[in-house]
Amino acid sequence: MLEAGVLTLAATPIGNPLDASVRLRLALAQAELIAAEDTRRLARLASDLQVKMTGTVLSYHEHNEAERTGRLLEALAAGDRVLQVTDAGMPVVSDPGFRAVQAAVDAGFPVTVLPGPSAVLTALAASGLPSDRFAFEGFPPRRDGRRAAAFAPLVQEERTLVFFESPRRTAATLEAMVEAFGPERRAAVCRELTKTHEESIRGTLEELARWAQGTEVLGEIVIVIAGAQPVAADPADLVPEVLERAQAGERLKDAAKVVAAAARGVTSRELYQLALRCREERQS
Structure with missing residues (x-):
């Protein structure tokens, strides 16, 4: 049950609505204010889950979170049960949420999390690559120069690396990864996770770049790259x-x-x- 005056972050399904937790269903029904990245997608999710939301649903995304975070704090101060969700997965992880959490913490309001689906962990588990130590790097920069600059410090990183990417930029990003990490570095491209057409393509970066050039890449994309082999010091x-x-x-x-x-x-x-x-x- 949600607590009054507490900011609750809730993970939502990344594809399959059946992955919604019981706690998420209860939270959607109980919250007096729900901050949602996309109110229409939230409405579809609630319909799929057969949950009736009785609270106020507030649009809260990267373009308006600065101005609307104050509204969340006002609700918390009034003792409302405030819930924050994104389109898919966990708020804060490459999605809105950090600003709200930071403001709530600074103002002295409790923050709690309802755990659940995560594209990062799902892809990592499916990749077949070492998962004991990993680093999530979010979306690579779009421009070639900035992307190369972002990859350069990661070349010797020994942890497995996880990236999000748009299907439109996947081919270009894989080509840039071949240049940065080398053609033989093991990797996996995971797409449409938990959905009907879920697919994980595994191989070297060169093989994956070739695959992306020869096919129409569709769906939500997660790229997982093996860490660098440790080099003994001289x-x-x-x-x-x-x-x-x-x-x-x-x-x-x-x-x-x-x-x-x-x-x-x-x-x-x-x-x-x-x-x-x-x-x-x-x-x-």
Whole structure:
């Protein structure tokens, strides 16, 4: 049951209405104010769920959230049960919601979440790629230069990467990913998740780019890319830092231990011995 004076964020189905939780159904029926990204889509969802909404439904999207967040705070101050939903999935995740949450928190109002469907997690699970560590990067920039600049810092990222994309830009984005991450990087394109024509295409980025060029890409798109393979550090490259720390007053053995702990594939013993030899050579 919704609580008075609490901002509740609720995840909505990303395709199949049957994925709606019991808590979402109750919240739609109980809320006195519902902030919806698209009021028409919310009305269709309520109809599909056979839920009668008795509260006020307020249009709340990226173009008006700045001016309408105050309306949500007024309702919370009046003790209303306020619910926020987006077209699909969880508010705040590449959808409106952050501004409302931030304002509610700053004003001292409680915020709670009704969990549910997520395109990010659904695609990640279906991709067949490592899911223990991942980073959600949202929509890539539309322009070529900005897109390339956004991908550049991610090339060595070892976590699995998840992106949203428009079907119209999927082919161009996959081509840019081939350039940035390399043709052999494993990836998956997941489309129409939970819907009748759900499909996950897996392969290398080069294979996926070729697929996108040869077909009409339709539906909501999530692109999942495997993280970079870890590269072991060269101990010789770490010696200057060890010697610098030692010169600043640390014991050489302690400095080697600290630097080795932050590197990959280097033992403190190996690094200490290398730094010791280097220091002795300098002193001789």
